[in-house]
Amino acid sequence: xxxxxxxxxxxxxxxxxxxxxxxxxxxxxxxxxxxxxxxxxxxxxxxxxxxxxxxxxxxxxxxxxxxxxxxxxxxxxxxxxxxxxxxxxxxxxxxxxxxxxxxxxxxxxxxxxxxxxxxxxxxxxxxxxxxxxxxxxxxxxxxxxxxxxxxxxxxxxxxxxxxxxxxxxxxxxxxxxxxxxxxxxxxxxxxxxxxxxxxxxxxxxxxxxxxxxxxxxxxxxxxxxxxxxxxxxxxxxxxxxxxxxxxxxxxxxxxxxxxxxxxxxxxxxxxxxxxxxxxxxxxxxxxxx
Amino acid sequence: xxxxxxxxxxxxxxxxxxxxxxxxxxxxxxxxxxxxxxxxxxxxxxxxxxxxxxxxxxxxxxxxxxxxxxxxxxxxxxxxxxxxxxxxxxxxxxxxxxxxxxxxxxxxxxxxxxxxxxxxxxxxxxxxxxxxxxxxxxxxxxxxxxxxxxxxxxxxxxxxxxxxxxxxxxxxxxxxxxxxxxxxxxxxxxxxxxxxxxxxxxxxxxxxxxxxxxxxxxxxxxxxxxxxxxxxxxxxxxxxxxxxxxxxxxxxxxxxxxxxxxxxxxxxxxxxxxxxxxxxxxxxxxxxxxxxxxxxxxxxxxxxxxxxxxxxxxxxxxxxxxxxxxxxxxxxxxxxxxxxxxxxxxxxxxxxxxxxxxxxxxxxxxxxxxxxxxxxxxxxxxxxxxxxxxxxxxxxxxxxxxxxxxxxxxxxxxxxxxxxxxxxxxxxxxxxxxxx
Numbered sequence: 001x002x003x004x005x006x007x008x009x010x011x012x013x014x015x016x017x018x019x020x021x022x023x024x025x026x027x028x029x030x031x032x033x034x035x036x037x038x039x040x041x042x043x044x045x046x047x048x049x050x051x052x053x054x055x056x057x058x059x060x061x062x063x064x065x066x067x068x069x070x071x072x073x074x075x076x077x078x079x080x081x082x083x084x085x086x087x088x089x090x091x092x093x094x095x096x097x098x099x100x101x102x103x104x105x106x107x108x109x110x111x112x113x114x115x116x117x118x119x120x121x122x123x124x125x126x127x128x129x130x131x132x133x134x135x136x137x138x139x140x141x142x143x144x145x146x147x148x149x150x151x152x153x154x155x156x157x158x159x160x161x162x163x164x165x166x167x168x169x170x171x172x173x174x175x176x177x178x179x180x181x182x183x184x185x186x187x188x189x190x191x192x193x194x195x196x197x198x199x200x201x202x203x204x205x206x207x208x209x210x211x212x213x214x215x216x217x218x219x220x221x222x223x224x225x226x227x228x229x230x231x232x233x234x235x236x237x238x239x240x241x242x243x244x245x246x247x248x249x250x251x252x253x254x255x256x257x258x259x260x261x262x263x264x265x266x267x268x269x270x271x272x273x274x275x276x277x278x279x280x281x282x283x284x285x286x287x288x289x
Numbered sequence: 290x291x292x293x294x295x296x297x298x299x300x301x302x303x304x305x306x307x308x309x310x311x312x313x314x315x316x317x318x319x320x321x322x323x324x325x326x327x328x329x330x331x332x333x334x335x336x337x338x339x340x341x342x343x344x345x346x347x348x349x350x351x352x353x354x355x356x357x358x359x360x361x362x363x364x365x366x367x368x369x370x371x372x373x374x375x376x377x378x379x380x381x382x383x384x385x386x387x388x389x390x391x392x393x394x395x396x397x398x399x400x401x402x403x404x405x406x407x408x409x410x411x412x413x414x415x416x417x418x419x420x421x422x423x424x425x426x427x428x429x430x431x432x433x434x435x436x437x438x439x440x441x442x443x444x445x446x447x448x449x450x451x452x453x454x455x456x457x458x459x460x461x462x463x464x465x466x467x468x469x470x471x472x473x474x475x476x477x478x479x480x481x482x483x484x485x486x487x488x489x490x491x492x493x494x495x496x497x498x499x500x501x502x503x504x505x506x507x508x509x510x511x512x513x514x515x516x517x518x519x520x521x522x523x524x525x526x527x528x529x530x531x532x533x534x535x536x537x538x539x540x541x542x543x544x545x546x547x548x549x550x551x552x553x554x555x556x557x558x559x560x561x562x563x564x565x566x567x568x569x570x571x572x573x574x575x576x577x578x579x580x581x582x583x584x585x586x587x588x589x590x591x592x593x594x595x596x597x598x599x600x601x602x603x604x605x606x607x608x609x610x611x612x613x614x615x616x617x618x619x620x621x622x623x624x625x626x627x628x629x630x631x632x633x634x635x636x637x638x639x640x641x642x643x644x645x646x647x648x649x650x651x652x653x654x655x656x657x658x659x660x661x662x663x664x665x666x667x668x669x670x671x672x673x674x675x676x677x678x679x680x681x682x683x684x685x686x687x688x689x690x691x692x693x694x695x696x697x698x699x700x701x702x703x704x705x706x707x708x709x710x711x712x713x714x715x716x717x718x719x720x721x722x723x724x725x
Contacts, residue, residue: 151554240705
């Protein structure tokens with residue numbers, strides 16, 4: 001289709017506001033972060049050029065390396081545990097069993113509850129002195145296994161991860177919306193062929209909501225990489241930085257007035273995030289080809 | 290009939306308007322004779338009222354809000370037509386810090402603002418956007434109101450860029466009832482004895498010492514401050530982190546964690562307060578502002594069982610120290626207009642009036658850098674804390690206030706490494722040094 005000069009102008013005019021906003025609030029800040037990562041700056045006095053010193057400093061800091069490792073664990077856990085859990089629930093609830101609307105609401109409810117309230121709840125669950133988890137363990141005669149869950153390096157990251165992965169409502173709703181769009185005739189055909197519920201889910205539903213799943217996996221990985229509030233509120237990166245994440249690390253750099261270090265860690269996070277998104281896209285489109 | 294209705298409506302509207310106007314006039318603070326005089330003099334001289342903005346955190350539910358607000362109102366009334374302070378209410382401290390930092394870096398510092406720690410004062414002073422407040426030093430009436438040496442401690446290269454205002458005095462608080470249960474008559478005066486009585490208290494199922502590593506590790510940082518004072522003496526911070534006293538103090542702190550609650554690692558102030566307020570911990574460190582909460586949130590009788598102590602000694606040395614730290618400095622943005630400089634100085638002079646500060650201390654439970662006679666303090670424990678501090682062998686800053694901000698921020702995670710056995714006391718101090 002040939003686009004006339006007049007139409008082309010119209011397209012440009014309509015695209016321009018979005019492009020300007022994107023450039024001002026996304027492209028420019030990212031470029032500025034990368035640029036400023038080559039400077040030492042305390043937020044007050046003039047910035048001085050530092051070359052790659054900020055990068056050398058953060059990559060020789062064991063806390064930063066641990067933060068990257070934790071971020072990768074977090075992103076993998078979100079993609080490989082949280083999304084499949086959400087898919088399973090979406091498959092079950094989309095069959096509309098009794099009370100499915102109630103369960104859909106219950107699963108989605110944490111998304112609209114303040115993160116602070118949830119963190120306080122989990123903090124109370126894990127507390128070693130009067131927490132619910134230790135209370136339950138004592139009740140069933142497993143008192144020997146009680147511990148300071150968030151203060152023990154062996155359990156802290158797992159505990160924070162469980163809190164992060166527990167809430168599947170967001171992804172579940174995306175996938176349920178995808179399932180609703182599937183044409184009923186596919187299911188009728190499968191029923192005629194004698195397929196059971198599991199076979200229908202595996203061979204009909206999952207392939208047809210493939211793009212919803214890809215979206216959820218991408219979102220889960222990206223959210224995993226930029227996680228901050230759960231860790232900040234529950235452990236603040238402790239004990240001894242065992243649960244530290246890159247965003248928390250850069251926040252601490254800012255608290256120390258080390259904006260060069262904060263920008264360098266942000267730049268690394270942007271690169272890691274871009275790599276993860278590209279890898280996920282490649283992985284799914286490769287199978288498509 | 291219709292005409293009658295219109296007339297009634299007109300009368301009611303007039304009545305409402307009059308009452309509103311009268312209400313407005315009665316709400317406005319009554320001007321004193323001096324204020325009226327000021328207004329007339331300023332008007333006669335054709336001077337414009339100098340207005341200063343003060344983004345302030347002592348508003349809303351802050352314990353100092355009511356009385357500090359009254360002080361500002363009184364200043365505005367007394368100086369009507371001459372000076373006026375406009376308070377900008379700031380309720381979120383983190384946003385407030387960000388705002389101040391941004392304004393200073395862009396050369397638009399507010400006329401008046403507060404800063405929490407000395408490290409930030411030093412940083413902001415580098416920008417050249419802070420007003421020189423050294424005139425306080427040359428005004429003997431004003432400088433004489435402050436606790437001895439506190440203004441000198443705040444100076445940078447002979448210039449005063451910030452006026453110390455809220456000053457935390459940190460006593461060692463203990464629950465005598467819990468000590469009695471363990472057969473301990475009183476808190477000893479040395480760390481060596483503290484560990485002995487801690488064994489006894491622990492046997493009763495109570496955590497002898499309240500400790501925490503979460504957030505800023507406040508309580509444990511204060512214990513470390515007392516340990517540093519005991520190991521190194523009054524001038525320890527001048528010697529720097531290379532002094533072995535910091536390692537020795539770290540060893541003491543590490544040992545203290547043998548006598549704390551099982552949730553100390555990762556615990557925040559809420560947890561620690563909960564233990565002490567509910568008689569699950571016997572000895573606790575915090576500033577005087579906590580006394581009000583102990584009264585209202587502590588178990589029945591806790592406040593009456595509360596006893597106080599100053600610092601403990603180590604190896605028979607450096608006992609009876611008092612850990613203090615300025616909690617809030619008042620700074621002013623650089624003023625090129627002498628009239629605005631005068632207004633700033635007049636306001637600082639006004640809010641350091643000893644009687645007003647005593648009232649502020651009584652209402653909030655906080656203490657101040659202005660030397661207030663302990664007899665003016667109504668709360669007996671708060672008064673005792675002031676008295677103990679004034680009689681202490683030496684006053685020393687808390688660790689966090691005495692070191693650069695980055696070192697203070699590194700303390701909690703370094704402490705966790707020490708307690709979890711990831712590092713030795715020497716390595717703990719090394720981590721702090723590396724954060725500088």
